[in-house]
Amino acid sequence: MKKYNHTTYAILGILTTECRSGYAIKQLIDQSLNHFWKISYGQIYPTLKLLVEEDLATVTTLSPELKPGKNEYHLTSKGKEVLKKWLEEPIEQVPVERNEILLKLFFGRHQSKEKTVFQLEEYKQKLESRYATYASIEHFITSNKAKGEDTKYWLFTLDYGKRVTEAAIDWCIFTLEQLEKEEE
Amino acid sequence: MKKYNHTTYAILGILTTECRSGYAIKQLIDQSLNHFWKISYGQIYPTLKLLVEEDLATVTTLSPELKPGKNEYHLTSKGKEVLKKWLEEPIEQVPVERNEILLKLFFGRHQSKEKTVFQLEEYKQKLESRYATYASIEHFITSNKAKGEDTKYWLFTLDYGKRVTEAAIDWCIFTLEQLEKEEE
DNA sequence: GCCCTCATGTAATATGTTACATGATTTG
DNA sequence: CAAATCATGTAACATATTACATGAGGGC
Numbered sequence: 001m002k003k004y005n006h007t008t009y010a011i012l013g014i015l016t017t018e019c020r021s022g023y024a025i026k027q028l029i030d031q032s033l034n035h036f037w038k039i040s041y042g043q044i045y046p047t048l049k050l051l052v053e054e055d056l057a058t059v060t061t062l063s064p065e066l067k068p069g070k071n072e073y074h075l076t077s078k079g080k081e082v083l084k085k086w087l088e089e090p091i092e093q094v095p096v097e098r099n100e101i102l103l104k105l106f107f108g109r110h111q112s113k114e115k116t117v118f119q120l121e122e123y124k125q126k127l128e129s130r131y132a133t134y135a136s137i138e139h140f141i142t143s144n145k146a147k148g149e150d151t152k153y154w155l156f157t158l159d160y161g162k163r164v165t166e167a168a169i170d171w172c173i174f175t176l177e178q179l180e181k182e183e184e
Numbered sequence: 185m186k187k188y189n190h191t192t193y194a195i196l197g198i199l200t201t202e203c204r205s206g207y208a209i210k211q212l213i214d215q216s217l218n219h220f221w222k223i224s225y226g227q228i229y230p231t232l233k234l235l236v237e238e239d240l241a242t243v244t245t246l247s248p249e250l251k252p253g254k255n256e257y258h259l260t261s262k263g264k265e266v267l268k269k270w271l272e273e274p275i276e277q278v279p280v281e282r283n284e285i286l287l288k289l290f291f292g293r294h295q296s297k298e299k300t301v302f303q304l305e306e307y308k309q310k311l312e313s314r315y316a317t318y319a320s321i322e323h324f325i326t327s328n329k330a331k332g333e334d335t336k337y338w339l340f341t342l343d344y345g346k347r348v349t350e351a352a353i354d355w356c357i358f359t360l361e362q363l364e365k366e367e368e
Numbered sequence: 369g370c371c372c373t374c375a376t377g378t379a380a381t382a383t384g385t386t387a388c389a390t391g392a393t394t395t396g
Numbered sequence: 397c398a399a400a401t402c403a404t405g406t407a408a409c410a411t412a413t414t415a416c417a418t419g420a421g422g423g424c
Contacts, residue, residue, distance in 0.1 A: 005411075006284065013291040023375050033290065036283040040413055045377055069376065069420075080294075087288050087295045090303065094310050097281035099220040100190065102344055104271050106217065107197040108337035110264075111271045119274065126278050153292040156362070160286055160355050167351035171344050178340070189383075207403050224385055229405055253392070253404065 001085055002054075007039055011047050012075065012083045015057060017150065020072045022048055032154060035134065035161040048073055056082055105175075117179055124172035131165045134158055185269055186238075191223055195231050196259065196267045199241060201334065204256045206232055216338060219318065219345040232257055240266055289359075301363055308356035315349045318342055 004012075010033075011025060019028050022044045029039055048071075051057040056079035060072040075083070101123050108116050138158045141151055188196075194217075195209060203212050206228045213223055232255075235241040240263035244256040259267070285307050292300050322342045325335055 006282070006287070007411080010287055013287070013294075016291065016294060021375075022377085033287070034280070036281060036286040038280050038282075041375095041377080042379095042413060042415095043411080049377095070374090071376075083291070084294060087291060088299055090306055091284050091288075091310070094307070094314060095282060095284065096218070096222050097220060098190070098222075098279060099344075100275050100279065102220040102341045103190070103194055103197070103217070104275075105337055106334075106341050107200065107267070107271060108340075109333045110197075110200060110268060115272055122274055123278070126275070130278055149293045150290075153289055156292075156359050157286045157290050159359070160283075160352070163351045163355045164348055167347045168344070171347045175340050175343070191383080205403075206405085225403095225405080226385060226387095226407095227383080233405095254402090255404080 001082065004082070007043050008047055008050065009083065009086045010037060010039065011044065011051065012056060012079060015073055015075050015079070016083070020074070021070060036157060051079065113179055117176060120172055120176050124169060127165055127169045127172065131162060131169065134161045134165065138162070185266065188266070191227050192231055192234065193267065193270045194221060194223065195228065195235065196240060196263055199257055199259050199263070200267070204258070205254065220341060235263065297363055297366070301360060304356055304360050308353060311349055311353045311356065315346060315353065318345045318349065322346070
């Protein structure tokens with residue numbers, strides 16, 4: 001079976017939800033996959049075109065009288081097949097997350113302690129606001145009960161985000177302590 | 185001051201260590217920055233060329249009699265300046281780590297529970313082996329005491345890797361429990 | 369009328385990986 | 397002397413972001 005890139009599979013997956021247009025896909029990504037995936041319009045529209053060419057989806061351009069210029073995409077059975085096959089494939093490797101703060105810290109001895117501390121504090125704040133975002137999304141999902149079958153899985157991914165973010169915050173606190181301890 | 189990309193700053197930073205050639209830079213990245221950064225030769229050599237063009241580094245091609253074809257790079261004062269300025273700049277944003285396992289889990293309802301469980305178990309194993317790698321590097325560094333000033337910062341980045349990986353492992357365990365609980 | 373959101377799309381650019389080509393030096 | 401490692405480099409390709417262009421429709 002032909003191989004596609006991750007972006008293609010992501011869009012294939014999103015087309016199993018109620019999202020049917022490029023715009024709606026972008027919305028979903030920015031709102032729900034935001035903490036572990038992002039795609040720009042510059043990828044979405046060409047990919048949708050590819051899906052149709054490859055017979056993985058069909059496009060319905062709505063009649064100009066109704067909603068001009070609006071496209072609706074639906075998975076074909078081949079598209080669903082390709083998605084399922086991809087879901088089964090094992091993960092090649094745990095990704096190397098490029099982390100700018102760690103890169104800077106790695107070269108930390110070329111900077112004053114005060115500036116390093118300032119960087120870490122700022123980073124910690126960003127992590128905290130991210131954590132708060134996850135918690136509020138989680139709350140929003142759990143309060144709107146009886147949503148679809150999908151929500152269970154969506155909560156799993158949110159839980160991941162919360163746990164990993166919390167660990168990063170703890171690391172910030174610990175590292176800041178270590179740095180300040182040396183002042184004495 | 186002119187802007188460069190992250191890769192350029194990473195190489196600029198590495199040139200403050202004893203690494204003086206493209207090959208040595210690649211070695212250091214694969215051994216020590218591995219858990220939060222990676223660069224291929226296809227980026228390293230063109231970037232080194234750029235550094236020289238921009239007057240951020242000098243290159244010394246060793247005489248053919250001694251070590252033919254070997255290049256030694258050294259930062260210029262301008263290069264050191266650019267590095268320092270970058271270290272001070274605040275982090276734009278916490279990176280969105282693209283996580284394939286979360287992407288697949290997000291669409292988990294289109295797959296049997298058994299297959300999802302299998303995926304997670306495999307992922308957990310990879311995380312565990314990664315954790316072990318971090319721990320052994322950490323042990324290696326701490327046992328070779330009295331290394332440079334850099335080691336303190338290197339240990340901070342390793343600690344980050346350990347903490348975040350541990351949180352991810354805990355998440356795997358918890359999620360697996362949740363999935364199996366529903367069987368009843 | 370103006371601004372905002374909805375909606376689609378492309379072109380230029382930036383970034384990064386992979387595969388390949390080449391050859392010296394070291395080690396068993 | 398063969399294999400592994402050291403060492404540099406490029407070209408083709410893959411991926412992704414940004415900026416731009418365009419226009420409909422709704423609310424103030």
